[in-house]
Amino acid sequence: MTPLVGYLLLSALLFTVGLAGALTRRNAIIVLIGIELMLNAANLNFIAFWRYGPNPAALTGVMFVIFSIGVSAAESAVGLALIILIHRHYRTTNLDKFDSMKG
Amino acid sequence: MDWLFAIIAVVTLGSAIAAMSLRKLVHCALMFMVTLGGLAALYLKLDAQFVGFAQVLVYIGAVAILIVFAILLTRGSEPPRQSILSGTWVLGIGTAVGVFGVMSAMILSSPAVSREGSPPAASTVRQIGDQLMTRYVLPLEVVGLLLTAALIGAVIIAMCDREGE
Amino acid sequence: MDQIFVTLKHWLVGLAPGQCQPVLSALLSAASLILGFATLSALTTLLERKGLGRMQNRYGPNRVGPCGLLQPIADGLKALTKEDVVPQSADKVVHFLAPIVLVVPVLLALAVVPMGRNMTALDADAGVLFFFAVGAATELSVFMAGWSSRNKYSLLGAMRAIAQMISYEVPLILSAVTVIMAAGSLSTVGIVEAQAGYWGLLPRWYLLTPWGFAGFVLFMIAATAESNRSPFDLPEGESELVAGYYTEYSGFKFALFFLGEYLGLFAVSGLGITLFLGGWQAPLPGLDCVPSWVWFFAKLLGLIAGFIWVRGTLPRLRMDQLMGLAWKFMLPMAMANILIAGLWRFMSTGVTRWSVCALLVCVACLLLGGAMVERKQLAKRTYRYAE
Numbered sequence: 001m002t003p004l005v006g007y008l009l010l011s012a013l014l015f016t017v018g019l020a021g022a023l024t025r026r027n028a029i030i031v032l033i034g035i036e037l038m039l040n041a042a043n044l045n046f047i048a049f050w051r052y053g054p055n056p057a058a059l060t061g062v063m064f065v066i067f068s069i070g071v072s073a074a075e076s077a078v079g080l081a082l083i084i085l086i087h088r089h090y091r092t093t094n095l096d097k098f099d100s101m102k103g
Numbered sequence: 104m105d106w107l108f109a110i111i112a113v114v115t116l117g118s119a120i121a122a123m124s125l126r127k128l129v130h131c132a133l134m135f136m137v138t139l140g141g142l143a144a145l146y147l148k149l150d151a152q153f154v155g156f157a158q159v160l161v162y163i164g165a166v167a168i169l170i171v172f173a174i175l176l177t178r179g180s181e182p183p184r185q186s187i188l189s190g191t192w193v194l195g196i197g198t199a200v201g202v203f204g205v206m207s208a209m210i211l212s213s214p215a216v217s218r219e220g221s222p223p224a225a226s227t228v229r230q231i232g233d234q235l236m237t238r239y240v241l242p243l244e245v246v247g248l249l250l251t252a253a254l255i256g257a258v259i260i261a262m263c264d265r266e267g268e
Numbered sequence: 269m270d271q272i273f274v275t276l277k278h279w280l281v282g283l284a285p286g287q288c289q290p291v292l293s294a295l296l297s298a299a300s301l302i303l304g305f306a307t308l309s310a311l312t313t314l315l316e317r318k319g320l321g322r323m324q325n326r327y328g329p330n331r332v333g334p335c336g337l338l339q340p341i342a343d344g345l346k347a348l349t350k351e352d353v354v355p356q357s358a359d360k361v362v363h364f365l366a367p368i369v370l371v372v373p374v375l376l377a378l379a380v381v382p383m384g385r386n387m388t389a390l391d392a393d394a395g396v397l398f399f400f401a402v403g404a405a406t407e408l409s410v411f412m413a414g415w416s417s418r419n420k421y422s423l424l425g426a427m428r429a430i431a432q433m434i435s436y437e438v439p440l441i442l443s444a445v446t447v448i449m450a451a452g453s454l455s456t457v458g459i460v461e462a463q464a465g466y467w468g469l470l471p472r473w474y475l476l477t478p479w480g481f482a483g484f485v486l487f488m489i490a491a492t493a494e495s496n497r498s499p500f501d502l503p504e505g506e507s508e509l510v511a512g513y514y515t516e517y518s519g520f521k522f523a524l525f526f527l528g529e530y531l532g533l534f535a536v537s538g539l540g541i542t543l544f545l546g547g548w549q550a551p552l553p554g555l556d557c558v559p560s561w562v563w564f565f566a567k568l569l570g571l572i573a574g575f576i577w578v579r580g581t582l583p584r585l586r587m588d589q590l591m592g593l594a595w596k597f598m599l600p601m602a603m604a605n606i607l608i609a610g611l612w613r614f615m616s617t618g619v620t621r622w623s624v625c626a627l628l629v630c631v632a633c634l635l636l637g638g639a640m641v642e643r644k645q646l647a648k649r650t651y652r653y654a655e
Contacts, residue, residue: 002105002108005210005211006108006112007145007149008210009207009210010112010115010116010145012203012206012207012210013116013203014115014116014119014138015202015203015206016199016200016202016203016206017116017119017120017123017199018119018123019198019199019202020123020195020196020199020200021122021123021124023192023194023195023196023198023199024188024189024191024192024195024196025123025187025188025189026185026186026187026188026189027128027187029128029170029173029174029177030123030128030131032170033122033123033131033132033135033170034123036135036162036166037119037122037123037135037138040138040139040142040162043142043154043158044142044145044146047145047146047149047151047154048149050149050151051149051150051151056226059226059230059231059234061151062151062153062154062226062231063231063234063235063239065151065154066153066154066157066231067239067242067246069154069157069158069161069162070161070246070249070250071246071249072166073161073162073165073166073250074249074250074252074253074254075253076166076169076170077166077169077253077254077257078253078256078257078260080169080170080172080173080257081256081257081258081260081261082260083173083177084173084176084177084260084261085260085261087176087177087178093177095189096189096190129415133362133412136408152392152393152394153394153397156394156397156398156401157397157401159401159402159404159405160397160400160401160404163401163404163405163408164401164403164404164405164407164434164437165404165434167408168407168408168411168430168434171411172427172430175415175423175427227393228393228394228397228453228454229453
């Protein structure tokens with residue numbers, strides 16, 4: 001049986017990869033994929049703690065993750081709609097170019 | 104079954120790194136789908152059957168396809184001409200490494216890591232349904248409202264302007 | 269006789285040493301599924317061509333073997349020996365993986381369908397959810413095929429196909445929700461067992477309830493759309509888009525796509541039989557002597573014949589008509605069906621329950637259907653003759 005620390009480290013690594021991608025890539029859609037990756041890493045954390053926790057019969061971790069999946073689906077739908085609208089205006093999805101409100 | 108966890112973990116992590124570092128956007132989206140599949144396998148290994156299937160249905164079947172549509176609608180299928188990294192990428196990688204350092208230090212030094220697994224919890228769909236209807240009914244209704252608002256909002260945002268600006 | 273396959277499998281598994289018995293059992297189930305349904309899909313290609321031929325007032329293939337029975341073998345040989353052309357600018361890895369990503373999830377989906385008493389390959393607690401989750405993964409292969417070919421027709425066909433599949437997934441799942449509500453379980457085996465018993469001479473199948481009938485019709489229409497079959501086959505229509513998203517595929521990969529399409533048809537028909545037609549149960553009380561798997565395959569062949577019949581009869585739907593049907597008619601109808609199924613569950617058995625629910629179903633259908641029909645004001649016909 002894999003110890004809990006294996007799952008926690010994997011979740012931390014996935015979170016880091018998502019964070020690195022969201023902070024370094026130019027394209028808005030890849031940033032959104034990075035954010036989704038971070039959300040998924042947190043979900044893995046919840047399920048791991050639910051499984052190895054003191055009271056798995058209360059199903060708390062599972063309920064959290066179900067709601068988290070629903071909310072992240074809504075958030076990605078709205079985020080992608082926004083990116084499509086911005087692309088229609090700026091003709092690019094390069095985040096460095098969205099600077100008309102700078103300064 | 105340590106080797107099974109090792110294989111799934113390597114596949115998930117490798118595809119996540121590939122998703123964040125490939126040049127072509129569609130390849131990134133496909134690698135992201137592999138990551139989501141690996142995570143669903145991990146949920147199944149942790150005896151959370153419903154969550155694993157819901158992950159495949161919602162994330163791979165809907166969110167990933169939405170991402171693919173967005174890539175194609177924003178001309179992402181042409182390979183990028185300049186660098187894929189933004190101007191301040193060094194700072195970004197540094198921040199991410201710092202965050203990982205803090206998190207792993209915290210994980211390895213906490214008393215929770217020596218926990219062994221309890222006997223498998225029976226998370227049947229019936230129990231999830233019971234909890235959703237008794238203890239979590241308010242979040243259920245709120246999430247329903249949220250999803251409706253997101254649906255209407257996304258359609259309105261992405262709709263073509265009729266007035267022609 | 270009923271349990272012949274189960275006892276055969278137990279005997280074969282018993283021959284192996286104790287360590288690898290679970291693995292051997294799983295391998296045997298998977299192998300029998302793959303072999304059985306691949307043969308059935310070869311048979312279905314022949315049935316389809318001959319059936320369509322007869323409906324179009326011509327013979328189908330009748331040269332190879334008696335009455336054309338060896339035609340699938342000829343087709344298979346042709347597919348295997350044809351040259352595998354891959355476009356030079358195609359994305360090689362994705363192009364190679366797309367047929368595999370189609371066939372594997374569909375075979376996984378077939379594993380939860382109960383084909384007879386004790387004959388389910390995988391009895392998961394959330395079997396129906398597993399089926400839909402895996403079905404959602406097949407849309408991925410459509411996109412991979414269309415995009416990797418670097419062909420505008422393929423990409424257009426793939427986009428249309430995915431839009432159609434995700435639109436029709438919603439009424440498909442909602443019409444299955446009514447059955448899940450009535451049976452109280454997500455497990456396919458549990459749903460079949462909830463339809464056991466008879467009301468006098470009529471079986472207790474969900475098809476024979478008002479909401480079940482409406483649900484079955486919705487499920488079958490959505491299933492036709494999910495498998496990209498006529499009249500919903502705009503993405504692969506030959507007169508529209510060459511061959512749609514598999515234009516650039518030839519030889520064995522094309523055969524794999526066809527196999528995947530037919531296997532998808534079997535999987536969704538199998539689920540329809542499980543949900544609405546009582547699975548492997550006999551329709552009349554006295555016919556229990558016939559083995560359960562015979563009933564399942566008889567119902568499956570009946571549904572396939574229905575699909576072929578619809579293909580030969582109805583013309584193709586345009587894309588906007590297709591989407592309008594999904595979002596404006598089938599989705600509200602499926603939601604009304606859920607309400608009616610809930611009403612059925614909480615009313616006491618008797619004639620009132622039947623008449624109220626049947627009336628509500630008809631009213632909902634007429635209202636929604638009436639809103640969909642465009643009344644065209646056609647001008648009076650005028651004739652002009654050459655002077």
